[in-house]
Amino acid sequence: MNNTKLTAALDAASRGFRVFPVWRDSKIPWKKGWQAAATTDRAQISEWWGENPNWNIGVATGGGLVVVDVDVKNGKPGAASLEMLEMMGLPTSLRVRTPTGGTHVYVVVGDRHSGREGNIEGFPGLDTRGDGNLVLWPGSNIGRNKYELEIDTPPAPCPPWLFDIIETKTTLRVDRKDGWLVEPDLPDNVARAIAWLEGPAPEAFEGANGDSTTFSVTAELRALGVSEGLAFELMSDHWNETKAHPQWTPEELLAKVANGYSYGQGSFGGKTAAGEFGATDFEVLPPSPELRAKIEEWIRSHPKRSDVIMAVPETGRKRRILTYTQMSAMPQPEWLVEGLIQKRSAALMFGKSNTFKSFLAIDIGLSVATGRDWHGCSVSPGRTLFVATEGANGVGRLRVPGWFDHYLIEQSDRLNALLLPSEISLDIKSDVDWLLGEIAAAGPIDLLVLDIFGGTMSGTEVEDTTARAWVRAIQHIMHQTGAATLTVAHTGWQDETRARMHTHFWGSFDSRMRVEGDRDALTSCLMIERHKDADSAGSWGFSLSPSHGTLVPVLDDSVQPNKAAKWSKANRVAISALDSSLEAAGEIRIGDGWPLCKVVSIEKWRQECDREGLSSGNPPARRIAFKRAQDWLIDRRAIQVFEGHVWSTFDAPPTK
Template identity: 25%
Template sequence: MTYPPEQARDALQFIDPGCDRQTWVKVMAGAKAAGLDVDDVTAWSSTASNFKGERDVMNAWRSIDERGAVQAGTLFHMARANGWKPQQDANRPTPARAPAPTRKEPPRAAIRPGMSAAEVWQAAAPATAEHGYITRKGGRPDGLRVCAGGLRIGGRDMAGALLVPVQTPAGELVSLQCIPADGPKMNLPGHPMRGVFVVGDLEPQGRAYVVEGIGQAWACWKATGCAAVVAFGWGRVSTVTKELRAAHPGLSLVVVPDAGKEDDAERIAKDTGARWVAMPEGSPRNHDVNDHMQEHGAEALEALLEQAQAPAHRFRLMSADELMMLPPLQWLVRGVLPAAGVACLYGPSGSGKSFLAIDAAAHIAAGRWWFGHRVTQAPVVYCALEGEHGIAQRVHAWKMRRGALPQSLHFMAQPFALLEDAQALAEAIKATGAGGGVVVIDTLNRAASGIDENSGAEMGLVIDACKALQAAAGGLVLLVHHTGKDLTRGLRGHSSLHAALDAAIEVTRGDAGRAWKVAKSKEGEDEAAHPFRLEVETIGADDEGDAITSCVVVPDETVQEVKAAKLPAGGNQRLILDALRPLFKASHDFGKGGGPSVRPCLELEAVLPKLRDSLAVEPDRKTERTRQAITGLVSRGVLGLGEGWIWLT
């Protein structure tokens, strides 16, 4: 026997949509075979407390094979088992026959397809404070009604059930939630729950709690006096919160989950600019704010709701005033080395960079001024990777010239692989009490032997390892590194290393002597040179009676000897300098590469082709000789060099 779709819709309402998923899909397949569409099934499914949303219904609907074993008869058979009777059977005359045993049939459903929520609402009586659910939950009857009878949902009679209206922001009634005296909440079939119910009054600049059900809303309102918005299920809380945010930008929204749903609540709060409340630790799953109020009282619930949390955001936005209130950059060596980060002291072989690194380390550990710069005392760990005997002699020489070395200066002379041993070194540093100070790695080449310095990928691993060491040990990591013979190329290796540094010190050695200068500093000094010399110190004698010597760094007070570098009188350097002058005059770039803001600058690699023809040498050696000439000019102090840019000093 076949039935029209109206009969199938009627039969569907006699089956509980809150059944297990296998049965639910089976009913859906029968409904599909009976000619119903996905909207019919969605409306029926939405009345269940375990409704997962329209997408879940659509996915299940698409998975059903219309030629499968489940056909329309399955739907009607299951409906009959729950009391449904087809309309044609009800109207058919009973033939004269001997009386058969009768059985009591449940009342027919008064609801028919097409009946609106407004019609059901109009037939209901106003709720009173004596209603069982209101009494049990400590609620109030305002805005609610009680079903007069004749309505069946999922095979259950809704007579006496509390009716909660589901309304749009404009107040239009779109559906009803029915709360029987015994049994789960049921939603009106055929009427999606696309609305809310508000307990209390929404104030434009006030606070509102977003909750699943009316019991939680009553509790929040009773504890705080603030409005509470019923979303009718956790699956709608996100949508409702977004709608409230759009409609009421000034409203302070607080998402209130049941226990076990806090992570989801935090996500919703983060997406909507709201806050969220966590149920007390140890609460049983699905324990809600109404349960908390019943157990501990309204004051305890108010205290819990006052602990609403703002979700953690990855980015913090600051006002200009907040930005200006940030503490200034902390310096280790004022204007030269920051108190935290990754820095590098570099120069060519023989420039004295290791002697300078030891001198800086000793001054920092002692808190002594260094080359006229104020120093903040900090513990130092010096990793001497190029031979413990050499470092011992240099330390001995420093002690004989300067006095006892500070106790906060430590040395490590064991082999060390930066990419593998960073964490272990950090642990040793912290165990010694030297965390948050300075870690000097002399040299980077020894600490990262075997890597291709010119590979961006491999240099990236080195940079990551340096940052990991800095994060674990704290303070500043100071690398001692080489340049090539060609000073114009700066730090040896891939350019990403220089870009990753927080500070850099360049050490040079030329005809005018040795000097160091700040090659990179975020908020430090400019390119002022600090001349120094290495003075020999005798520290003892060997078995043959010969003197054992080393050197110490001494600031060179004869600054003019360095700064007043003699201009080349002839040769390639003079030719290159003469070729550079008109190029500098025509340049519109100033302050590049850390150069003085008043000096025109030239990008070295861009001007090399323009300079090479100034030299009368073999064509295949012009570029090489041009670079050598520029290196000489930099060493003399005639040219400044930084980050691939040159300028006249």
């Protein structure tokens, strides 16, 4: 049994910290009442991690222990605030490095302290965890990112001046005369609010300042022009079940909404004007017929709104219904690189480490930038922007110039290759806006290469919320620039035939290409896995030729794909049907044995397999074909089943 996390949990307990289990890859306590269950008892801790060795390790704060949380993600200035505390005499104390690059500073206090979030005056980016809160202990992880000890020393006593800083609260109460800028519950504003709740609205975790998060969500709805009564209904239907961990009871949620509307800052409806609305990072579609009917029903239930006429929100998109003649005359997709990437489409290249994916991506991108045929495939010349989230120095200084030198490209013909040498969070609206601004300043582009996928988001590759925001951003970027995108990603944990990513990512790409490679032989093979709008065929073998300080792919017919790695058509239909059924009917279940991702009933999956044509035989033959595909996918560890439900292992971290 892997006892690494048990060892870490016992280590925390030996330091006097009260420990309890947290669901793997998350900050969610494994059950209600964790505050009372947290313990330093080694036997109890061993029993917990004996039942599930993959629990993350939670430490209950409070009772004299306070943790100062230094937040630096998304540009927050926590590091500068910590530096200010250090200049004021912050003593050396136990510190933990968090997965997002922040810091947890442990201190001991002689009095009670409630956690604070976002309102420590003069110290932006600092929060605290106190009574009733939690932090994760080193040995825990979120995705591939770990919590690690930074300074291994006992927690220092909290100096009186620091306690005064973290205890002095700034008031959130505001004058209710700040005005209503819009009429409440306008249908388009309700539609925007629902889209925000189901999309980028934050999740609330018990013990991790869940009260403050819930307050911020209710205050945001107020700014979006939603009345207090309707806000309760919207949060109940579109947020509480999926984003509150655990769910608030109706009575609790009603109280949270009341607080948000009593103390939320800013004008009612202050984020509804098109020029000011910044809560969502995507373009909101008009309400569906079902949503339209529900909004109308809400309006009818509010007497003050009974005279409102349903309006479709303006989105700026040009839409029209096509006649048969018009639809049949729609243009054929155009190739940016023939047989490989279509113009204005999203392509994915994925493979294991050391298969030379990045060299192939540079080869494709620079073929576009120079207009050279790509190994016999015609290319539409254009400008290429490489976003290098790792190894940017090598890309800009060695690989791109080396490719140009290998093909003797004149200096004047090298100007269509651009480089962004940093990570970027495409699930964050401000980063997307910044990128679009930089592209506008640099001039039009025809291909955007994102290498590597994991460095283009603030969340993880397996989070539903991150996936939806990222996909919307890619679509928005393509719509605004007219460029195609090529994303480079690693394969999943269990199977090299699929990229490591949530199914919403996976299904969004217009083209998918798999790469196999042999590092020692310096060979690589690229295979088309799917084109949505073209024949899904084609493979190219390459030898990697050392040249001018880089490796340049050279077409080599002797390099062939590994046929054993190919999935049968039936197995691909089955996994595609699982993606579809998870998208349509997936649900999150909490408890022992359940993963931190959506699951769906096996029966619903089987029905979707029938719809997608897994087998064309009679009902018994279709059931046999389904059972055969299910068993094969289980053997390949591509799926897991539990209590009549199934999920994709590409959506949840593996059991170690």
